[in-house]
Amino acid sequence: MQKTVDEHKKAMELLQSNMNQHSLETRGSNQIIPSPSAPSELDNKTHSENLKQDILYLHNSLEEVNSALVGYQRQNDLKLEGMNETVSNLTQRVNLVETDLVAMSKVEKQANLSFSMMRDRAATLKRESLHQVTSRTDTVKTQSMKKEDSSDAQVSKLREKLQLISALANKPESNRPPETTHEEQVQSVTSKPSALPEFPQSLGDHTEKAAQLRPVSLPGISSIKDLQDFFHKTGQNMDGKLTYQEIWNSLGSAAPAPESLREFDADGDGRYSFLELRAALGV
Structure with a gap:
């Protein structure tokens, strides 16, 4: 364009x-030719x-x-x-x-942050739950162990008492005190109202008698633990028995007189079990 x-x-x-x-040209021709012809003028006009x-x-x-x-x-x-x-x-x-x-980037960041916080919170709750469960389990185990120890201690004490009662019950008749007749019991009751009649010997009598005897003393032995150590030291366990000679070999001149220990020899075999020595020591 x-x-x-x-x-x-x-x-x-x-x-x-x-x-x-x-x-x-027209001006020039007018000056040179004063009278132009008619055809040239027509041509110029045209x-x-x-x-x-x-x-x-x-x-x-x-x-x-x-x-x-x-x-x-x-x-x-x-x-x-x-x-x-x-x-x-x-x-x-x-x-x-x-x-x-x-905006989407901000929302995504917030979502990631929320997810991270939720994940951390879930992990924290899981750790706390595990810690609580572990603590409860440990507490239950500790209580169970305490109960078992208490039960074992009670069973051990009952077993020792039963062994002592059994040993006293199995004592020969010659070592038991003579039984009194019914007439003597009646006379004793009428003459001494405050005294109780003597009944035939039983398990309770043996236990009461052992408790009423004067305990002896062994140097360095004042508890059950000391008595256990004494048995282990002499080469006997708690189920074995010691002779007076073995006691003398361990204690020497500090050993009590044989007569004072003989009163606690429940079965009269001249050997002393753990329960008999425990009754003798009063521990």
Whole structure:
């Protein structure tokens, strides 16, 4: 389009130069030839009219070209405005997408943080639960062990008492005190109202008698633990028995008299068990 306009401009400039040249020639011919002929004047007029028509045509063409240029310019402006609006819309959409991405990133970070906190809390609760369960288990085990120890101690004491009672009950008849007759019991009751009658010997009598005897003392032995150590030291366990000679070998001159120990020999075999020595020591 611009090329066409330039061509029209060049054509107008060429026509304008031709008209100027023709006018100069006309003036020159008027000066040189004072009376021109009729045909040359007609030719000049015709040529001038043709030039005018060409000039008018060129002016009209230029106006059409200018109007076309204005139309094209308007169309280009409209297209540019549309492109600007499109670019603006795209920019807004891009900004919205970026905003959404930022918001999604924040939400994802918050979700990750919440998940991490929940996981840490769950791990903490699990550790606390395990610790509580372990503590309760340890407490139950400790209580069970204490109960078992207490039960074992009670069973051991009962077993020792039963062994002592059994040993006293199995004592030979010759070592038992003589039984009194019914008449002697009646006389004893009538003569001494405060005294109790003597009944035939039983398990309770043996236990009471052993408790009423005067205990003896062995150097360095004042508890059950000391007595156990004494048995282990002499090479006997708690189920074995010691002779008076073995006691003398361990204690020497500090050993009690054999008569004082013989009162606690429940079965009269001349040997002393752990329970018999315990009764003798009163521990």
